[in-house]
Amino acid sequence: MSHLHCLLILDKDTPRLGTPEFVDDLISAEIPDYPSDQATPAARQQKRLYDQVVKYNLHDCNEWCLVDRKCNKRFPKEFAFETSMSRKRRHTLLTSFKPRL
Numbered sequence: 001m002s003h004l005h006c007l008l009i010l011d012k013d014t015p016r017l018g019t020p021e022f023v024d025d026l027i028s029a030e031i032p033d034y035p036s037d038q039a040t041p042a043a044r045q046q047k048r049l050y051d052q053v054v055k056y057n058l059h060d061c062n063e064w065c066l067v068d069r070k071c072n073k074r075f076p077k078e079f080a081f082e083t084s085m086s087r088k089r090r091h092t093l094l095t096s097f098k099p100r101l
């Protein structure tokens with residue numbers, strides 16, 4: 001599963017720079033839909049994408065991150081329904097979650 005670690009240098013005059021809406025236009029952090037019907041090639045591809053995201057892009061605590069039975073990556077983290085940004089943190093919380101209906 002491809003994913004990207006990157007540093008973007010943006011023009012400070014970019015409209016909406018520093019807003020959650022701007023981040024949402026650039027980055028998606030959602031679990032793809034699981035197809036109910038896998039009869040078509042597109043649905044099978046969607047299932048493969050879902051399987052890869054769940055397998056490789058979700059943190060699962062193990063002996064590498066657990067210190068005194070606590071995750072040193074600070075997981076689990078709560079899902080967020082919206083992208084949020086905080087000046088208190090050194091990074092931007094990009095978590096978004098699309099609830100399954």
Ligand SMILES: [Zn+2]
Nearest residue numbers: 061065071075
């Ligand atoms: Zn962990």
